Amino acid sequence: MTDSDTTPQRRRPYTGSCHCGFVKYIIYLTVPPSPPPPSSRRDPNNNGRLRQHVYRCNCTTCHKLGLLHIRLPSPPDDFLLLSPLDPLRELGDYQCFQKKLHFLFCRTCGARCFTFAGEGEVVEREVPLSTDDARDGEKKTVWCPKQGWVEDGTRYLSVNGYTVDAGQEGLDWRVWTENKWVMYMDWLSGEDAHPVGEDRRRYDRPFPGGAY
Template identity: 50%
Template sequence: MATETTTITPTRRPFRGSCHCGFTKYVIFLTLPHSPAPESAPVPGPEPFQAFARCNCTICHKIGTLHVRVPFAPDDFLLLSPLDPLAELGTYKRKPDGFNFLFCKNCGTRCFTFMGEGENVEVDLGKLGVEGGERGTTKVWRPKPEGWKEGRANGCYLSVNGHSIEAGQDGFDIGTFVDKDWVLYYDYRELHGEARPQKYGTPHEFGAY
């Protein structure tokens, strides 16, 4: 007897995240089940892709980040608290013009990494489908959409640490993502000259699953 297979339609929906003490709170919009981008595709790139990724560079490896990249950060990420992250969160920069590796000054959790400009706007969380979001406007911080073009060279970058997304939300399970080969592995350690091509399946040298 043939087994009937249930197909789940990919759906974009909000997921909540926070630091350990709760000072940093955010909402990220993800489409799950995930559709992995081709290994050869820039992520994100000219075509908007969602990605889960591990990087083997010395910073990402030491802080244990699972990068969650969204197609268009100004639409897909809302910071509920604090409303001035570059002033109210701690930051580490490897280079003066590099990424802001932001962290909570109280508990030390790193929820997201950012480069670019942000702005405060009013949104209706209830209308956006955010659980617990009452109807009516709420002031949030987000990446500024005007001129946002993803990429270090363009000065625009957002990566959410997947470990800071609240556990128990339907559809988000990091172990499942690894099992399904949804995690893309970057080589920025560059131990053999130029960076090796990004790939699925297994980490690059000194990387982690």
């Protein structure tokens, strides 16, 4: 029996930050996740809405940058960037290969909190957790992905789970890994590495070149 068999699910906010604290954000996650985790990103029982996915990828980019991907059902509603408010200008930006994605990082400590493609906007939103300069429930100016989000190849948000602040209830990546709630993806082997019908996603162990 896993924790999710006895614990009611709920969507709740968590704080995250880079190591030096310049980058600060709030992310909404549903905990505990539904076991067994789905292989499809879209939920046929919820009008095709995107699912929450947490996964490790074995590609050279994700492996070397140290990314634990959190993909959210609705990035404009599930990710609030408290600082900085102009991430594409104020953060370091690494791009590779087709250069569609911005692997953003703090220029002071080097931590990579999220990867982004698309448009963002600065808005007033209610802060669900107390922060350094706002109380729980107060409105605050934040940056978030622009409303009307459609994940179509030009819009992308992945939050690095390693930068979610430690010690928050319900979020221990060791527990998530042991309960097989973290998915492993194989992009290192190439498009033709898997026979027809074989999925490049699994939950029991990493693919060659990946890590637990």
